[in-house]
Amino acid sequence: VHIVESGGGLVQAGDSLRLSCEDSSRTMGWYVLGWFRQVAGKEREFVAAMSRFGDTYYIDAVKDRFTISRDNAKHGIYLQIDNVKPEDAAVYYCATTVSWTGLGPMEASAVDYWGTGILVTVSS
Numbered sequence: 267v268h269i270v271e272s273g274g275g276l277v278q279a280g281d282s283l284r285l286s287c288e289d290s291s292r293t294m295g296w297y298v299l300g301w302f303r304q305v306a307g308k309e310r311e312f313v314a315a316m317s318r319f320g321d322t323y324y325i326d327a328v329k330d331r332f333t334i335s336r337d338n339a340k341h342g343i344y345l346q347i348d349n350v351k352p353e354d355a356a357v358y359y360c361a362t363t364v365s366w367t368g369l370g371p372m373e374a375s376a377v378d379y380w381g382t383g384i385l386v387t388v389s390s
Contacts, residue, residue: 287360288342295341303356
């Protein structure tokens with residue numbers, strides 16, 4: 267897996283942004299794909315996941331503003347964040363796994379591949 271990430275940066279509260287991870291080795295599209303985020307000094311937190319067939323799961327804190335999507339042909343995973351809030355500031359990591367029930371969060375311990383991280387900074 268060779269993940270190319272884009273999106274993120276400095277945004278204002280209320281703006282929208284789209285994070286992207288695409289696998290140039292064209293492998294990732296066969297996996298369950300998801301997003302985690304991490305704030306300095308805290309554990310990495312699961313945000314959302316999507317199966318290859320479109321089943322999704324979000325944590326309650328983001329389900330009204332975040333939208334996960336994927337393009338299996340591009341072996342990509344995307345995260346649309348609308349109405350960005352200061353508490354969304356974090357490093358966001360895309361993740362792949364073959365071990366996800368679809369009934370709850372993706373476990374960080376079950377992740378097979380991680381992206382290198384996309385920094386999102388929010389100004390209020």
